[in-house]
Amino acid sequence: MHSLKQVTSCAVALAVAALSLASSVNASPYNGRLLQARYINDSSLVKDAYDYVIVGGGTSGLTVADRLTEDGKATVLVIENGPLPDSAAVTEVRGGFGAFSSPYFYRIQSAPQPELHNASYPVLVGNAVGGSSAVNAMMTVRGTAEDYDRWGLLYRGGGSGRASPWGWDGLLPYFKKAVAFTEPDPAVRDAVNIAYDASYWGNTSGVFAGWPTFQYPGLVPQIEAFRDIPGVEFPPDSGSGRAGVYWHPSFMDPSKVQRSYARTGHYDGINRTSYDLAYNSKVRKINLEDLKATGVVFQTTVQNATQLITVKANKEVILAAGAVHTPQLLQLSGVGPKKQLDEADIETVVDLPGVGQNFQDHPMLGVTIMLRNFTVHPSPMDLITNRNFSSWAKEMWAKNRTGPYSLGIGNVAAWLGMPVISPERHETIASKLEAQDHAAYLPPDTDPTVIAGYKAQMNALATSIRSTNTAFYSLTLYGSNVPAGSTVFLHPLSRGSVRLNPSTPSTSEPIVDYRTLSNPLDIEILAEFVRFTRAYHFNTSLAAYDPHELLPGSDVTSDADLATYIRRSLSPSEYHPSGTAAMLPRELGGVVDEQLKVVMPTLPGANTCQTVYAIAEKAADLIKADA
Template sequence: MGNLKQIVVLALAVLSRTESIAARLPLSGRLLHPRYINDSFLVKNEYDYVIVGGGTAGLTVADRLSEDGSATVLVIENGPLPDSAAVTEVRGGFGGFSSPYFYRIQSVPQPELHNASYPVLVGKAVGGSSAVNAMMTVRGTSEDYDRWGQLFRGGGSGRASPWGWDGLLPYFKKAVTFTEPGPEVRDAVDIEYDASYWGNTSTVYAGWPSFQYPGLAPQIKAFRDMPGVEFPPDSGAGRAGVYWFPTFMDPRKVQRSYARTGHYDGINRTSYDLIYNAKVTNVSIDEDLTANGVVFQMPVKNATKLAFVKAKKEVILAAGAVHTPQLLQLSGVGPKTLLDKAGIETLVDLPGVGENFQDHPMLGIAIMLRNFTVHPSPMDLMTNRNFSKWAQEVWDKNRTGPYSIAMGNVAAWLGMPVISPERHESIASKLEEQDHAAYLPPDTHPTVLAGYQAQMNALATSIRSSNTAFYSLSISGGNMPAGSSVLLHPLSRGSVRLNTSAPTTSEPVVDYRALSNPLDLEILAEFVRFTRAYHYNTSLAEYDPYEMLPGPEVTSDEDIAAYIRRSLSPSEYHPSGTAAMLPRALGGVVDEQLKVYGVRGLRVIDASVMPTLPGANTCQTVYAVAEKAADLIKADA
């Protein structure tokens, strides 16, 4: 009788605990068990798929794998489940850009940037970086993705590769539903688009503001005065040039559309669970080198508790280009020399894990058009009380007007023959003639060096092509058309490595190695010259341009280089490449099925698999990679 009483008490305690947790969930989540979980007690012992990371890629794949109910999926996210209103506000494009939703990581000092350290901003929330980014819905050119296939084919054609442009375009279409701009704003500034490059079945939306600044028209027109600049029919056409692009925005609500709203909110399936504020410490890999689950921890008062969940089919890493390599290393998959220093047993010696780190550097170039008096303008929103009052009123009334703009919708994405018709050939030749080993750390593994050499040979060809965009300049419509230019294909490579002195308790050690390849400095100098030509040698000259940064006195190669070293940010918050999809002989970490070399049942599906950066913001490409990954995984089921 005593034993029975104890069993009843225990059962009542469990029921009470379960009900108290379920009571904190919305009614839509109270089905057979809670869809999202804030205690490891409610996690089932096993799932078909365990996905590490509830960001752009992780939520997309979780949705796709669980949609027909035949497979069970658990997503484990280290960040919070934020109040959606905190991240969905459109105004300015940075509604979620606040510290609770970012990891707090600083890079190591950068020797070529006066030993400055820089923040490493990656999203830490359900929705990941898609919850905090600038909402720019842009994809790279066809050559960017064909290059991925070439690296598996010895530099040959990448068009037939499953990861070339032709192989990825269907997934770009599947990933995002395109909505056309309204006729009033479209006709007012001549927005050009071609909906045939887009899809209409996704619950992630690409929409348009209900307002555009009229000053955009003359600023776009000025690019027609620059030799070689093209105007593609659509931002999704896979062509470099000057074009309009939409915003990750739900046009019905005029709110950010991101991985959470598209692949989590409103989905009620007993086959799809998510646990948040839970940190995965390592992937469990058995003696047969098969991933069989993950170990994770959750905060409990002033301590943490560890739990294990089994993956019956696969463990899928979607923790991003900073934390995916760290997790692989903590799990015994990575460079043996690094793991030995950290006291971690090497299960698979994979030298490329954490290497090949890339991001998009940004350089401030500010030139004011002193006589540019096209109103209203972005400056009027800050200085004209009547205009700002009107903007607030129309936003409050029906979510229209200037506050429906995120970061803007038009930019130049241009190749080196356009940017530097006189010097691009010299830069390409220098890249081909380099001793590539001289621009990587001296202890670089031969396979990683081989991969770098293959990338540099491919990029030398790309420097000669007008259809690989190296330069990006966003246009504002105000009297300062642009504030910074972006290097879309940096030649320098960094690393993300676990902290060997405290591997399990510290964030990884991130080194951009900015400007470690000196040709990046030469390319950026050409950006300064081109941006000046755009303002001074086109129809914009009639508006009396005045250069604020770098300044009219900065003219010599030496002075421009000194300005770049003082002013460059090594990151546009697009970390990529650290678990590269490359042949193992080229330092690769995953194959073309996104399977980790040497480990069964383990894939990577996030931006870390990109062997080279696309010449665009990375979010739309991550969605396409995730959509394709879901099909690859289902084909193996």
């Protein structure tokens, strides 16, 4: 059987969706692994054919490769564009964002954004073995049950999304399988009242969800202040599928106090002759014969000489190249919107309008309010730059690997629905969304199927705006005198695209267009975020700490002034690109079906990495069942 399948890939800070042309597997415990799969650094080592060729050695690609080879029956080649870094270069914790200064990213700038004063923004996508899980903020968070049920509803055109294999009930076992949970240190747990429920987690994976060995005491009053806001819930665990305020672990190996990511969990320690990895290698094309994927052509460099290598896939080619490079590779191979392929002088093999459409990310908006009568602690950025960083913290880390250096970005946050954020205006916003001419907020040449898919998504999100259990707003707490830096917009209504550069399609990075704020209701929702964040600081028990607003400023109150601030200050990305090969019916602009001929039609209301691991685990099972 020859087929092309698609899996998701985790993106920076939150995660990233890719195309998955594949399926899934049953995992065995992590114990008993030896050295490593075989490196391919010479073309003579590449076999003529493998059962599975996986494009992308990131979060999803390494997970699927591990699962497909663990019984020794299948041969797998993983092809990764990036390097295999020294492990110490990516396993340091130090504030989570420390990895953002690393060299292990593709360097891509977005198209200019008209609603953001024509500015361009970085498109941060991991470029190394381990992918974005090697460079993200390590936040181990799931979306709510409604996020995943919405996938099933969109694919099946109505009814209960819960009944879909990609609904909450279908994914929960894979969330448990994907990550091994470790309980926090009892002393730290009791000092700041960390709440969790281990029944929502598993313990057999090589990817760990662990806890820092330190938390700032200032988190307690910041958490308790949310109890003063009507409608805020406190779920029993971050993995319970409920919106609210809760603690969550980090992708951290607690025994080492180091980043735990796809490479440490699904590559290091494996000794299988059936599993080969070619890194510093770029796939140029998927070979298609009679609409079947038969293999790939990839480029590698050996002793300063560039070589093109063709390798066959006996069973499947699996795309795990992320939301940016999966559509690029499909388009280079002749699969995508015919008009765009014609512009790039590429022969159309399959006219598939949805490839590269439906692009989404999580925008971030700074709302900075200082608590002037509050203990000052280093912020996450201080952990990286050493600004205001006291010697005691460095000494704690040097002595027993505890203290602020063991922290990522944060381990507690608010994930709240629109009825909580905006009790007076959320219904008006939902009604406006339903009444829109949805085609008016997409480019004028958008294919009718893509328009139909966008309309279906917007109608589903209008329902979600009325629900307390779809989180639209996120605020991570630091325990410092500045409780949080940015609000995160978890379900933006605007949609962008990823397409080939028509002048140099095979040598340039694709053109990434966020199309931020192209749906004007996004501004209305973001304005409500500002108002809610102010209320959290000024109208709760935090008022006793003398809050002072720095951004956007207490004089910025009218709708017009807030819109001006949003356009000036919004970042279009939390580095969670998704959606460009959506699991939707073809008549809704879809690219794959429920057997992972594609995934992630809409973003989950959370950092995406844990979702990517779960999808990859399920994908591996589907692939094995299809073999």
